[in-house]
Amino acid sequence: MGRRAKAVMDSGALVGDEIILGIVRERLAEPDAARGVLFDGFPRTLAQAKALDEMVAGATVVIRAIVHLVLADEDIVERLSGRRVCAQCGAIYHVRFQPPTRAGICDRCGGELLQRDDDKPEVIRHRLEVYRRDTEPLIAYYAGRPGYREISAVGDSEAVSMRILEELGEAHG
Numbered sequence: 001m002g003r004r005a006k007a008v009m010d011s012g013a014l015v016g017d018e019i020i021l022g023i024v025r026e027r028l029a030e031p032d033a034a035r036g037v038l039f040d041g042f043p044r045t046l047a048q049a050k051a052l053d054e055m056v057a058g059a060t061v062v063i064r065a066i067v068h069l070v071l072a073d074e075d076i077v078e079r080l081s082g083r084r085v086c087a088q089c090g091a092i093y094h095v096r097f098q099p100p101t102r103a104g105i106c107d108r109c110g111g112e113l114l115q116r117d118d119d120k121p122e123v124i125r126h127r128l129e130v131y132r133r134d135t136e137p138l139i140a141y142y143a144g145r146p147g148y149r150e151i152s153a154v155g156d157s158e159a160v161s162m163r164i165l166e167e168l169g170e171a172h173g
C-alpha cells in the first residue's frame with residue numbers, strides 16, 4: 001500500500017474510490033476468485049456499490065448475500081480503542097476481551113503490541129462520522145435486495161461468526 005494511502009487510512013478517512021476499485025478489479029481477475037469471493041469492508045461508498053453492480057452485470061456471477069453487521073457506537077468505540085496489533089507478526093489482541101499474557105507483548109512472537117493510528121479516540125470519532133456520511137447510505141441501496149440481511153454483531157467473534165454462518169446456511173443450505 002502506498003504511503004499516501006497509509007496517511008489517508010491513519011486519518012480515518014476513506015481511500016479514494018478509484019484506488020479501491022483498482023485493487024478489487026485486480027484481485028477479482030486472479031484465478032481463485034472464480035470460486036467465489038467474500039468482501040470485508042467493500043463496498044463502502046455508493047460509487048463503489050454502483051461500480052460493483054456494473055462488474056456483476058458484465059459477468060456470470062451473482063451477489064448471493066449482503067451482510068449488514070449491526071453494533072452500537074459505544075461498543076464499536078470500545079472494540080477499536082482496545083485493539084492492539086503485534087508490530088512483528090500482525091497478531092491482534094484486545095486489552096479487555098483478548099489480553100496478551102504480558103501487557104504490551106505478543107504471546108506468539110514476543111513482539112511489541114501497538115495501537116493502530118486509526119484506533120486512537122479522536123480518529124475513531126472521525127471514522128464514525130465518515131461511516132454516517134459515506135457508508136450508511138448503502139443500507140438503503142441494498143435493503144430491498146434478495147440476500148440482504150441485518151445481523152447483530154453483539155458478542156465475541158466466535159458468537160458473531162456462528163450467527164453469520166447460521167443465517168447464510170438457512171437461506172442457501
Ligand SMILES: Nc1ncnc2c1ncn2[C@@H]1O[C@H](COP(=O)(O)OP(=O)(O)O)[C@@H](O)[C@H]1O
Pocket residue numbers: 008009010012013014015016017020040041042043044045048118
Ligand atoms: N472500501 C473501502 N473504501 C475506501 N477505503 C477503504 C475501504 N476499505 C478499507 N479502506 C481504508 O482502509 C482503512 C482500514 O480499513 P478497515 O476495514 O477499518 O480495516 P480492518 O478491517 O483492518 O479493521 C479504512 O479506514 C479506509 O481508510
Ligand SMILES: [Zn+2]
Pocket residue numbers: 086087088089090091106107108109110111
Ligand atoms: Zn507477534
